[in-house]
Amino acid sequence: MSAKEPDHHFLAACHRRPTPFTPVWLMRQAGRYMKEYRALRERFSFLELCKTPDLATQITLMPVDQLAVDAAIVFADILLPLEGMGIDLGFPETGGPAIHTRIRGEGDIRTLRIIDPEADVPFVLQTIRQVRGELKGRVPLIGFSGAPFTLASYLLEGGHSKNFVRTKTLMIQNPDAWRDLLEKLTSVVVRYLRAQIEAGAQAIQIFDTWAGCLAPADYEAFIFPYSRRVFEELGDQVPLIHFATNATALLPLIKRAGGDVIGVDWRIALGEAWKMVGYDVGIQGNLDPVMLFTSPRRIRETVGTILAAAGNRPGHIFNLGHGVLPGTPVDHVRVMVDAVHEMSQR
Numbered sequence: 131m132s133a134k135e136p137d138h139h140f141l142a143a144c145h146r147r148p149t150p151f152t153p154v155w156l157m158r159q160a161g162r163y164m165k166e167y168r169a170l171r172e173r174f175s176f177l178e179l180c181k182t183p184d185l186a187t188q189i190t191l192m193p194v195d196q197l198a199v200d201a202a203i204v205f206a207d208i209l210l211p212l213e214g215m216g217i218d219l220g221f222p223e224t225g226g227p228a229i230h231t232r233i234r235g236e237g238d239i240r241t242l243r244i245i246d247p248e249a250d251v252p253f254v255l256q257t258i259r260q261v262r263g264e265l266k267g268r269v270p271l272i273g274f275s276g277a278p279f280t281l282a283s284y285l286l287e288g289g290h291s292k293n294f295v296r297t298k299t300l301m302i303q304n305p306d307a308w309r310d311l312l313e314k315l316t317s318v319v320v321r322y323l324r325a326q327i328e329a330g331a332q333a334i335q336i337f338d339t340w341a342g343c344l345a346p347a348d349y350e351a352f353i354f355p356y357s358r359r360v361f362e363e364l365g366d367q368v369p370l371i372h373f374a375t376n377a378t379a380l381l382p383l384i385k386r387a388g389g390d391v392i393g394v395d396w397r398i399a400l401g402e403a404w405k406m407v408g409y410d411v412g413i414q415g416n417l418d419p420v421m422l423f424t425s426p427r428r429i430r431e432t433v434g435t436i437l438a439a440a441g442n443r444p445g446h447i448f449n450l451g452h453g454v455l456p457g458t459p460v461d462h463v464r465v466m467v468d469a470v471h472e473m474s475q476r
Contacts, residue, residue: 138270140201144333144369144390146412146445152437152474153200154467155272157373158453159193160205164460166192176221180206186257187264194269196460197467201270201333202261204326206254208276208337209284211322214250215242215314217285226290233285235300236307244317247325255329262330272371273331275323277338278315278356285311294343301352308352316356320363327367335371335393336360341384342376349380354387361388371414375452381406395451401439404446412445417466419450422458426465433469442476 140153161167167189170179179185189205209219209227218230233239247255261271276284286296301308323334338357341349361370372389374380378398384407385392391412394403404413421432433448440446448470454463 138200138332140270140447141332141369143445143447144371144412148444148476150476151471152440152446152448154448154470155199155201155203156193156197156450156454156463157203159197159199159203159463160189161454162456163454163458163463164192164196176207180210181253183253183256183260186253187260190257190261190271191264194265197464198471199269199467201272202265203272203274203335204254204258204261204331206257206274208274208280208339210251210254211245211247211275211318212281212285214245214247215318217242227284229284229288232288233311234296235304236310239307239311239314242311242314244314245321247322251322251325255325258326258329258331270332271330272333272335273323273326273329274335274337275319275326277336277341277374278312278319278360279341279344279353280337280339281315281319282308282311283340283343291340294340298343298348301348305352312352312356316359319360323360323364327364331368333369333371334364335373336389338372338374338377338384341374341380342378344380346379346383349383354383357384357387371447373414378403385411391445391447393449397451399439400436400446401441404440404443409443409445412447413440414447414449416449416451419452419455419458422450422454422462422466424462426462429462429465430469430473433466434473437470437474448474 139149142149143153186205190202193199194202212219220228222228283294283297364370369390371391371393372384373393374384375395391414392407393414394416396416396418400416421429
């Protein structure tokens, strides 16, 4: 059976086909909240984990083995392709990723190169191949990338930003430089994701994490064409999930840009979000990650509310509204996964 055929509940849901229960996976489902991951981090840096396929494979499989989630997602980071573009980046212990090569204008943008995935991110592709072999078809494997805008914001801000001043200033005051940067990043994202699909990724999630900082008019003018190009060039080889945070006002535009499934966060009720984007796409979400710090009873109640909002309609994939937070009790994550499976039985 080919990767595009819905041979698993998760893939069936991506195609809005009926499933015996609602499939569930979690962003950052393998990470700092797991003691096994923390033990590895005591011995290896984050980049060493990402660049060592045996270790990245081990981490990718942890939640599949421990939590019974319905999909694995390759252990990597959205910024990894930037190194191949000539960017020096680091992952300090606190404060998030740091871009040491600053991009300020047209001259800096001209120096950025388009990556060759087999040469520049071979470790990600090898991890995908190894995970597929280890999974032996138990659950599908999701690959991913940052969207062009989110990658651009990291390059321009040097890391996470509250107001995205440098990004928005370049975008609005120097649209030619912005176009050149987004054209390059779009080509990189397409090449990177095509390589992941060729290596064995059975679905792709595109993270436009910071798109919610934009006004709808700016998203439509400066971001939409590049996001749409990513989805158009990837085509229908595998299901594509389009995810952004704090982006309720952008949901109609995000849907138009592309994706078989639209991921939403907890800032909008799931039923309202699905109505907004239309029932011709699937919906993914949308438990607040902080809810996993509460009691099992409250977790189950909130899971039930979200499932009810989906209305038993095919195409719902349960997930958090963002990644699992450090310190989240693993037992509470299990409660959530089990609750989704039990309470959504058709």
